[in-house]
Amino acid sequence: MEFARSSAGARGNFRETLVDAKESPAERVIAPAAIERALYIYQQLQERDRAVVLQARKILTQHIYGMIDQGEHDEQRLTVGGLIHLKAVERDPGMARQRNKSRSPAG
Secondary structure (H helix, E strand, C coil), rough: CCEEEEEEECCCCCCEEEECCCCCCCHHHHHHHHHHHHHHHHHEEEECCHHHHHHHHHHHHHHHHHHHHCCCCCCHHHHHHHHHHHHHHCCHHHHHHHHHHHHHCCC
């Protein structure tokens, strides 16, 4: 995805507009299916709070799209890779803290 900047007035205000870049079939179809499948399996293993499930969805989404960026397009491998990553984050709280720290503004 790309951002385009356009002038919004004479005072130099800028507005960011999301430019709809072409998505590959993996990004449009395979990734969402792998994310949903992994999340379904994750929820079946143990009952979890809604907040935990939402966080798991965020982690899965980021990781699975990262796998696609690296060239993986097999839905089963994406699902399994997402679950493995989710379990690693769950087992190592330091990994989750490091992820959050790297995303915090002005670090």
